[in-house]
Amino acid sequence: DTGVSQDPRHKITKRGQNVTFRCDPISEHNRLYWYRQTLGQGPEFLTYFQNEAQLEKSRLLSDRFSAERPKGSFSTLEIQRTEQGDSAMYLCAGDRGLNEQFFGPGTRLTVL
């Protein structure tokens, strides 16, 4: 158990709806990352935070995606106007300033 929790574990939504996911890292994780994994692929980086500052966003993060980490603790990832191509496992990870990242169980999103 890495201590990183994600909620919900599963989300089914209809195309065009908005969804929000939450990640709670452990207190020692000053950096927090979001990745997306689709079938047959490895996790792909979306964005990361150092405390409450969002330091990097990948090209995968379209304008429909937004992430926050308001107090440097938990983080939320929102997808607006979901599309079927957004169906994936969304993974959150934390680190303590070292290279090893510790992942939560993920949120599986299915867009119908």
Place this chain on the structure above:
Amino acid sequence: DQQVKQNSPSLSVQEGRISILNCDYTNSMFDYFLWYKKYPAEGPTFLISISSIKDKNEDGRFTVFLNKSAKHLSLHIVPSQPGDSAVYFCAATSSGNTPLVFGKGTRLSVIA
């Protein structure tokens, strides 16, 4: 372009024998490498890592070897156990540029 490649999608090994999982990378800026193990419906679990200043790192049944000139690393598991059956991801990063870049994974099946 894929910067981290795992060219074997799957591998089958007898219980008790050695499992060797391979990974190649193209980005010369990568200087830290990690292996993760993933069961279905769970997040990746950190296994072992290696810095580019080393060529070998060992932790129990798991050993990672790094050949910088060939831009190749491998994970050895010995002896293999049925509980090792999972998807294994190789990941790489550059110090100071912390998002991990993952390969597509290798599915290991350890047969009793």
